[in-house]
Amino acid sequence: MKVLVIGGGAREHALCRALSLDPDVRELHCAPGNAGIAAVARLHAVDVLDGEAVAALAAGVGADLVVVGPEAPLFAGVADAVRARGIDCFGPGAEAARLEGSKAFAKDVMAEADVPTARAYVCTTPEQADAALDAFGPPYVVKDDGLAAGKGVVVTGDLAAARAHARACTAAGQVVIEEFLDGPEVSLFAVTDGESVVPLSPAQDFKRAYDGDAGPNTGGMGAYTPLPWADPKLVDEVVETVLQPTVDEMRRRGTPFSGLLYAGLALTSRGVRVVEFNARFGDPETQAVLARLRTPLAGLLRAAAQGRLAAFPPLVWSDDAAVTVVLAARDYPAKPRTGDVITGLAEAEAVSGDAYVLHAGTKLDDSGQVLSAGGRVLCVTAVGADLTAARDRAYEAIRRIGLDGAHYRGDIAARAAEAAAD
Template sequence: MKVLVIGGGAREHALCRSLSLDPDVTALYCAPGNAGIAEVAELRAVDALDGDAVARLATELGAGLVVVGPEAPLVAGVADAVRAAGIPCFGPSGEAARLEGSKAFAKDVMAGAGVPTARSYVCTTPAEIDEALDAFGAPYVVKDDGLAAGKGVVVTEDVDVARAHALSCDRVVIEEFLDGPEVSLFAITDGTTVVPLQPAQDFKRALDGDEGPNTGGMGAYSPLPWADPKLVDEVLETVLQPTVDELRRRGTPFSGLLYAGLAITSRGVRVIEFNARFGDPETQVVLARLKTPLAGALLASANGALDTFPPLAWRDDAAVTVVIASHNYPGTPRTGDPIDGLADVAAQDGPDAYVLHAGTRAEGDAVVSAGGRVLSVTATGKDLTAARERAYTALGRIRLDGSHHRTDIALKAAQA
């Protein structure tokens, strides 16, 4: 089978790495890709938001499966265009992807499905914003209703900061603060059958100790030794399956990757948000632990055949990924800086540790930074302590001027 992956971040590198190891994949393409993906897939140029262009490229390549990685092409309807061309596509329709594209739509679906989530108000005027902030009190949780690359949420004790963020959005969701640790749980679905993956936890703040501004994610780990062993079954029963059923009932079936961002609160599991695609950086650790070849599972989702697909198999190993970010990230990042040490990691730390590229590009024989989050250094080990040690040892070989990373990814969980 020939597979085309759309996107160019570390999530797509993780997907391409897993697909490249799948014996059923005879040719692997990525558009537009990045410098690291070029080592495992053939790169193609395409406007990822242009569904017709993506469908044409998939047709030219003879792709038997298209995997759409990022949220923006999904919300733009790229998966619809690919399916209209008669090519199986892993990823929801533009209408179903509104589950991520609109926080208000997601709240409406959750209400219809009886899914537990935070109480919230949708606000469009300054008066509504002030009323909602006053109703909930601190800490304030303010979410841009549209796509914001994981950075549209502000959680703050300062009402002025909360109000300023709310006023900067066209439409905003203000909700009650949910206490307790957060968990990311992905599920592959064909619109009827739901197959959960293994849970992960990511680190959204830029600095150690969960300090600093929100980011797209600075690291992740899996499994979660502190979590209830019944968590996945509970979330499948109370969150994932009801949501998929509700979307199908509405005539907008969701096929692809359903990502539930969860809070394990004192009152039980609550949904913080849904995403319509694999999360970054959690994908890096979840796929590192998946033993089942990836392409077959994605194709079964695309073809509506998950009910006959064998149960997923998982490695016992733990996995940790640590993000190396550019100078000034999550502000406007400095780009164009050379990255050294990648070959050293490959030579000295593989196969237990490896580097997944996010914001990189090739300049001649050199690899340079090309975005905010630049690399995801990923490692596996018999437990989180071993995986952390391997990840940070590998990270120590990489040189990127002005870069920063967190030093406490999975630390508390490893010590538990």
């Protein structure tokens, strides 16, 4: 089949890499892509928020399947426009994408489906937000209701900072104030066709900018999978209590969710609770999860797009562990510097056949040099027999990459690797 991937980050590079290894994919396209994706797919310049433009591109290249990576195009209705052309599309329509596009909407769906989640208030004025903050007390959890590229959540013990973020949110719309959920967080992806749910391998990501979970929230600084410390029954429990009820409720509402449903979970002292839903593959967890998937990706995504998941064979996974470490630009996540030359990419991939570079915010200059073009510039994903081996390969590779002022966390999967080794 011919496949068109929409997006230009490391998540899309991971998707394109996996699709390029699928023997059923004979032609791969990406819009807009990046410097790394250009090595495995033909790139196209298009406004990814313009559904008609994306649909026209898909028709023009003869795509049999369109895979929408980022959340903004989904919320803009790109998947609807592609399907209106009679082309299979992996990704929810605009109404279903509200599970990510509006945290208030997601809370309403969870309430109707009896999905366990944090208690919350939806506030439209600063006064309502202040009352909600007082009701819950610290640590304060303040969430922008809309899309915020993974950086719309503030968790703080500082009441002034919580109020400031709440005011910024209510100035633009509404804000969700939640109770704080204790316990480790887990990301669980599920492929769904609107009826059946096929879970992927659970992962854990690292949101804070610096080691020891210090610094501001980011879009994610690294991830790993599997989770050796997690209950083996966790995935089945989440499918039964969270994912399937949510999919069933969306279908009941007449807005079936077809695509990738991402449940961000907190494993609290009171049990599993949903922190948030996303309507697409998460970044950087996708990079680690797809590194272990042995089932060809295109067939899985097309089965979801065509409503055939119930008959799809069980997924096959590698026994290896996978670790992803993100390299971020100077001053990320505040005002990252761009336009700097990146060196050592070939040297990084020469470390091992089990470590490779995935580009996020990169571009090529006129001379063919790779330049930084975003906050999260690239990441290294490595696999190994266990988390320790995967970590060693990832960090050996990323140390060979040169980018002035860049930073990365040195503790991705460290605690889990140590615990698994004991």
